[in-house]
Amino acid sequence: MTGLSGAEVRRVGNHFVKRDPAVAAEAERLEWLAQQGIKVPRIVDQRDGVLTTEAVPGVPASYDWTDELRPAVVATFVELARALHSLPIEDCPFRRDLDTTMAEARSRVAAGLVDLDNLEDSYAGWTGEQLLAELERTRPSSEDLVVCHGDLTPDNVLVDPRTGRLTGVIDVGRLGVADRWLDLAILQRELTQEPFAAFLAGYGLTGPDQDKLDFYILLDELF
Numbered sequence: 001m002t003g004l005s006g007a008e009v010r011r012v013g014n015h016f017v018k019r020d021p022a023v024a025a026e027a028e029r030l031e032w033l034a035q036q037g038i039k040v041p042r043i044v045d046q047r048d049g050v051l052t053t054e055a056v057p058g059v060p061a062s063y064d065w066t067d068e069l070r071p072a073v074v075a076t077f078v079e080l081a082r083a084l085h086s087l088p089i090e091d092c093p094f095r096r097d098l099d100t101t102m103a104e105a106r107s108r109v110a111a112g113l114v115d116l117d118n119l120e121d122s123y124a125g126w127t128g129e130q131l132l133a134e135l136e137r138t139r140p141s142s143e144d145l146v147v148c149h150g151d152l153t154p155d156n157v158l159v160d161p162r163t164g165r166l167t168g169v170i171d172v173g174r175l176g177v178a179d180r181w182l183d184l185a186i187l188q189r190e191l192t193q194e195p196f197a198a199f200l201a202g203y204g205l206t207g208p209d210q211d212k213l214d215f216y217i218l219l220d221e222l223f
């Protein structure tokens, strides 16, 4: 399988082998998260752009859940987001704040690394320069910094299919200190309205911060 970033991931027996130039960064984050008590796959090996991890049991949270189990899966997202977002930011060596991500976005556009053929409908046909200009124009004036996963999609959260409980979180290469809406915006984009509202209530927010939500969805287009 090949992910959005172009990473190549293969299952080999009870291991997953990910080939991507950025796997060293992902391995460091996996180690750090394990030290913080967050459930992540164990690293078997990491060298020369290849990361081998132990297979996490279970299914992706994007699974087609029964009505009976859906609340348990939402509760798993709440628990995971709260656990990550309550880690002390002073102890986190990885940055994903606006200065960091905006600089990275600019260099990705300059290097032609942004996939302009798969933009959200509202940005269809935009150039990289237009996306950057819109990012600058809508850049939030403040950041509510927490430890963010950086790509908190249901495919990256694995759960037990019988209980909906977390078995492990994967694809952590973009973890770092950022505004909590970096994670929440991606979740909002991936979940339908009703589970997202239930998620937000469990997480402890009454409603979305629409400006940040729009901004972080736009930012994600550049990664």
Ligand SMILES: Nc1ncnc2c1ncn2[C@@H]1O[C@H](COP(=O)(O)OP(=O)(O)OP(=O)(O)O)[C@@H](O)[C@H]1O
Residues within 6 Å of the ligand: 001, 002, 003, 004, 005, 006, 007, 008, 009, 016, 018, 041, 053, 054, 055, 056, 057, 060, 151, 155, 156, 158, 170, 171, 173
């Ligand atoms: N340790 C693991 N245990 C179980 N499943 C895994 C594991 N590693 C990868 N997978 C499976 O492989 C898929 C792709 O892996 P991963 O999410 O790390 O890469 P990606 O989505 O291609 O990367 P990116 O988001 O950077 O493009 C996951 O969605 C998951 O189904």
Ligand SMILES: [Mg+2]
Residues within 6 Å of the ligand: 003, 155, 156, 171
């Ligand atoms: Mg993934």
